[in-house]
Amino acid sequence: MANNAMQLLYICITLSAFAWAAPSANEDDLNQDTPYMKELLRQAKAAEIESFMDQKADPCGDFYTFSCGNYERINSAMSMQVVTTGVFETLTNGLNRKILKMLNTAHDTHDSPEDIQVKHFYESCLRIRELNSTYNQKLRSLIAEFGTMPVLKGSSWKEEDFDWLGTTARMAHRYGITPVIGMEVNKDLASNQRNRIYLGQQDFPLEARSMYVDNATAIYRQKYRFNIQRTLQRSLGVKMELAKKTARELMDFEVDLAHGLVDESEGLDLSEMTELLTVGEVHRRYFPTLDINRLISISMGETITDQIYEYNKRYQENLVEVIKRTPKRTIANYIFFRLIWEFVETPSDKPEKQKQACVDLTKKFFAKNLDNMFYRRYNNEKSSREIDNMWRQLKATFNETLRSSSALDWIEPATRKLAIDKLEAMTLEVNNYAEDNFTEEFADLNLQSSDYVENVRQTSLLGAKQMREMLHQPAKPFEAGSQLSYTPANILIENTIKVPVALLQPFYIWSDVYPNAVMFGTLASLIGHELIHGFDDSGRKFDAKGNSNDWWDERSSGNFLERRECFTKQYGRYVYDGIQLKESTSQSENIADNGGMRLAYTAYRKWFDSQMPGNLAKETLPNMPYSAKQLFFISFAQIWCNDAHPSVKALQVSTDQHMPGKFRVIGSLSNFDEFSKEFNCKAGSAMNPSEKCLLY
Template identity: 80%
Template sequence: MHNAVQILCVWLVGQPIIGLAWAASIGQDDLNQDTPYNRELLRQAKVAEIESFMDQKADPCDDFYTFACGNYKRINSAFSMEVITTGVFETLTKGLNRKILKMLNTAHDIHDTPEDIQVKHFYESCLRIKELNGTYSGKLKRLIAEFGTMPVLEGSSWQEEEFDWLGTTARIAFRYGIAPILGIEVNKDLASNQRNRIYLGQQEFPLESRSMYVDNATAMYRQRYRSSIQRILQRSLGVKSELARQTAKELVDFEVDLAQGLVDDSEGLDLSELTELLTVREIQERYSPTLDIDRLVFVSMGERVSDQIYEYNQRYQRNLVDVIQRTPLRTVANYMFYRLIWEFVETPADKPEKQQKVCLDLTKKFFAKNLDNMFYRRYNNEKSSREIDSMWRQLKATFNETLHTSPALDWIERPTRNLAIAKLQAMRLQVNNYAEDNFTEEFADLNLQSADYVENVRQTSLLAAKQMREMLHKPAKPFEAGSQLSYTPANILIENIIKVPVALLQPFYIWSDVYPSAVMFGTLASLIGHELIHGFDDSGRKFDAKGNAYDWWDEKSSGNFLKRRDCFTKQYGRYVYDGIQLKESAAQSENIADNGGLRLAFTAYRKWFESQSDLAKERLPSLRYTAKQIFFISFAQIWCNDAHPSVKALQVSTDQHMPGKFRVIGSVSNFDEFAKEFNCPAGSAMNPNEKCILY
C-alpha cells in the first residue's frame, strides 16, 4: 500500500537500450570461452558501443550529457521503437524478460519445483484468457455478488439505504486484500523492525501520484484512464455505451477528489512526518462518525486489535471525510466494485507476442519473487556475484575512510559521524535471489491450474490476504516490494540492506571482467554507491544502524544538512526539460544519492588506480581517452536515454528522479575531479564557481 515507496528509496530506471546485438549472434556458450580472441572481441565491442552513443564534437565542459550521449537518441529512439523509454535498465530488463519467457514457455524440466510449475500454470492461464469468452463477465459479476450489488448493473432497483461503503471495503480487504478507498496492511514496524504492525491509510491509486490527478500537464492521462474505465464497463460487464461513459466520468471525478489528500512529493516529507502511532480508539475519535475506524480494522483483520497502529498521511483521511459526505452513495458503490473487478480484468492482446508480454508482466505482478528465484537457479553467474561483492567492499571501505578522516565532512559533528560510521559498518548488500525463502510453505494453500485466469487471480488474492493478516502475530520477515526489486537496486532503509536485482547479474550489459576497471567503477560502483548514499540522505538519515526509524542526528549537523540540501533544490529547480521548467522540490534524495554515489565511486576507483603497477587493461583499443575520462563517460552512459514525446510531461510530474540528462550534468558539474580530468575552465557550465556538495 502506501508505505512501500517511502521505505524503499528506490532509484530508477527508464526502460532499455539496444543492448549488445553481437552477443546474441555469437552465442552465450562462445562468449563464455575465456580466450584471448574472445576477450579482445568483447573489448572492441564495448568500444563500439561507447563511441556509438557519443557526440565527440560536443564540448564536454559545456554539456557532458551531449558529449557522452549525444547520438543515443538517434540509435535508440523511443518514438521509432514504439516504447515509452529507452535506457540501460530497459536493456537489462529486456534481457531478463527473454530468459524468463524462455523458462515460462518451456515444458516442465528438471529445474522446476512444484511451485515453479504452479507459476507456469498461472502464466499459461493468462495466455488462454480468450478461451474464457462469454464466461468472463459472469465470473466478474459473481465476484461483485460476494459483497453486494453494483448500481450501474442494477439501475433503478439498486437500494442506496442497503449499501454500507465502509463495511464493504473492509470485507473486500479481508477476503482479497483489495482495499478500495481506505484500507489497512500489515508490515514491519518502522520504529522496531523485528515486529509487525498495522498501517491504516489510503488505497493504492491506479495513477499512483497526486500530480497525476491534479496537474494540468497530466490531464490527458486522466482522459485515457476514463476511456479505459468506460471500455471495461462495456466489454467486461456489458454496460451500454452512454451509461458506461457517464459512469466512467463520475468514477474518475471521485478518484480525483480522493487524490487531493495524497502526499505532495515535492514537499519532501519523511516517514516520521507522515506516520503517527495511535490506538484504534484514538483514530476512531478523530474521524467519527463519518469513518468508523474501529469497525474497519475489526472487519479487515477479522479480530479486535488492542495494539497501537500507524495512521499514515492524516491529510488523506481528513479529505476523505469531506469527499464521502458530498459524494452520492451510488457513485461510491460503483467505484468500489469497479476497483474490485479491475484487479481481475485483462483484455486479450491481438497478437501472440503481445499476449506473452502482457502475461509476463502479470505473472511478475503476482510472482516476482518466484521468477527472480527461478532465473537465479538457472542463470546464476558466479563471476558477477564476485564482482558485485568486491565492488561493495571497496565502496564501503572508501566511505568508511571518508567518514573518519575527510575534512569535507566537517559539517557533521564528530558524535554524529561516529553514528554514521556505525550505520555504515552494519549496512549489508544482498543479491535479491530469494534463495532462503520457503516457497513450499508460501504455496501450501494454492492449486493454480492452466485453464482459468480469473480463478487463479482469485486464489492468489485470497492467500495473500490471509498471509498478510497472519503476519500480525508472526516475527517480521524481509521487506518485499514485488517486481520493483527485480529491475532496480534499492536501499531498504528499514533493514539497512542494499538489495541488488538478479537482472544485474547478466554479463556484458554494464559489467564484464574483460572491461577496464574504469568502466566497472563508472557503472556498477556508481550504482551501488548511489544506494549506499541513500542510507544517509534526507530519508535515510532518519533510520539507524539496525534499520529502525530514529533521528540520530544532532541539531547542528541536521541544520547543516538542510542548508546543503537547499543548494540541490535550487540547482535542480533551474533545469528545463523539453521546454518544461522543473519544480523546486524539497525532496532531494535521488539527487543527493546521484552526486554522492559518483564521488564515492570515483574516490574508490582512484584508490584502486593508484595501487596498480600494470594499467594496460585500463586503455580501450582505439578510444582516445584516459582511464579516468572513461570512468566519467561510463557513468554518464548509464543515464543515456530517450523518452517518447507523449510521456515527457508525465516524467516531470511523477518521477522523483531527474531525467537522465540532469542526472549526468547535475552530478559532474558539482565535482572538481571531473573538471580536472576534462580541463574545464572555471565558470564553464560543467565547472561552475558554486557547487552543491553533501557527501
C-alpha cells in the same frame, strides 16, 4: 504476492522504470574464456560507447550531449514504439527474454512444484480468450460476493442497503483489495523485528497526486477514464452511454480522493507522515463518517488492541469530506469497479504482445518466484563476486571519508561516529530469495492453466490471509514485488542494499574483460548511489539497525539542510523539453547521484593508484582516445543515456522523483572538481561553475 503503496515508505530505489546495445538472445554463447573472445568483447564495448557519443560536442559545455548525443537517434523511444529507452529497460528486456524462455519451456528438472504453478498462472493468462462469455459471469460472481453494483442493477438498486465501509472492509479481508481506504500489515518503522498495521490511502492506479491534479497530466486522466469506460462495456456488458457517464463519475470521485495524497515535492519524511496511535484514537478523529474500529476489525477478522500507524492524515481528513458530498451510488460503483479491476486483463491480437503482457502480470503476482527461477538457472558466480568486491571497496572508501576530520567537517564527530556504525552494519545482498520457503508459501494454492480469473482469485485469497497472519509473526525480510527485480534498492528499514538479479546478466554493464574504469563508472556508481541513500533526506532518519530514529545532532542536521538547499536551487533551474523543473524540497535522488558518483570515483582512483603500471594495460579501450579516468566519467554518464516518447515527457516531470537522465549527468559532474580536472574544463564553463553543491 503483489505489493501495496504503503510498503514503499522505506525503500529508496535508483531509478524509475523509465537501450543500450545489448547482447542478443543467445548471449550465453558469448561467455567463452579465450583471448580472441576477450578482445572481441573489449572492441564491442568500445564500439558501443563510441556509438552513443557525440564527440564533436564540447564536454565542458554539456557532458550529457558529449557522452549520449547519438543515443536518441540509435534508441528512439518513438521509433521503437516504447515509452522510454535506457540501460535499465535493456537489462529488463534481457531478463524478460530469459523469463519468457523459462515460462514457455516444458516442465524440466529445474522446475520445483511451485515453479510449475507459476507457469500455470502464465499459461492461464495466455489462454484468457478461452474464457469468452464466462469471463463476464465470473466478474459478476465476484461482485455478488459483496453485494450489488448500481450500474448493473439500475433503478432496482437500493441506496439504503449499501454499506460502503463494511463492503470495503470485507473485500480487504477476503482478497486484500482496499478501495477508498487502505490497510496493510508490515514492519514496524520504529522496531523492525515486529509487524504493525498501517492505515491510510488506497492504492491509486495513476499513483501520484500530480497525475490527478496537474493540468499537464490531464491527457493521462482522459486515457484512464476511457479505460474505465471500456472495461465497463467489455467486461460487464454496460451499454456505451451509461458506461461513459459512469466512467466520468468514477474518475471525478478518484480525483476528489487524490487531493488528499502526499505532494512529494514537499519532501516530508516518515516521522511527518506517520503517527503511532491506538485504534480508538484514530477512530475518534473521523467518527461517525469513518468507523475505523469497524473497518479494522472486519478487515483483520479480529479486535486489534495494539497501536497502529496512521499514514498521511491529510488523506483521511479529505476522505471524510469527499464521502459526505458524494452520492452513495457513485461510491458503490467505484468500490465494485476497483474490485473487478484487479481481475481484468484484455487479451492482445498479437501473440508476442500477449506473451509480454502475461509476463508482466506474472511478475505482478510472482515477482520473487521469477527472480528465484532466474537465479537458479542463470546464476553467474563472476558477477556475484564482482558485486561483492565493489561493495567492500565502496564501504572501505566511505568509511575513510567519514573518519576524515576535513572531508565531512560539517558533521559533528559524535554524529559521524554513529554514521560509521550505520555504515559498518549496512549489508548488500543479491535479491535471489534463495532462503525463502516457497513450498510453505504455496501450500494453499492450486493454480491451473485453464482459468486466469480463478488463479488471480486464489492468489489474492492467499495474499490477504498471509498478510493478516503477519500481525502475529516475527517480521520477515522486506518485499516490494517487481520493484526489486530491475533496480538496486536501499531498504532503509533493514539497512540493506538489494541488488536485482537482472544485474547478474553479463556484458550489459559489467564484464571481467572490461576496464575497471567502466565497472566503477557503472556498477560501483549504482551501488554507491544506494549506499548514500542511507544518509540522505530519508535515510539519515533510520539508524544502524534499520529503525526509524533521528540520530543526528542539531548542528549537523542544520548543516545538512543548508547544504541540501544548494541542490534544491541547482536542480530547480533546469529546463527539460521546454518544461521548467519543480524546485522540490526533497533532494534524496540528487544527493545519492552526486554522492554515489563521487564515492565510486574515489574508490576507483584508490584502486588505480595502487596498481603497477603493467597492470593498467586494459584500463583503456581499443581505438578510444580517452584516459582511464575520462573513461570512468563517460561510463557514468552513459548509465543515464535515455530517450522518452514525446507523449510522456510531461508525465516524467510531474511524477518522477528522479531527474531526467541529462540532469543526472550534468548536475552531478558539474559539482565535481575531479571531473573538470580530467577534461580540462575552464572555471566558469557550464560543467565547471563557480558555485558547486556538496554533501558527501
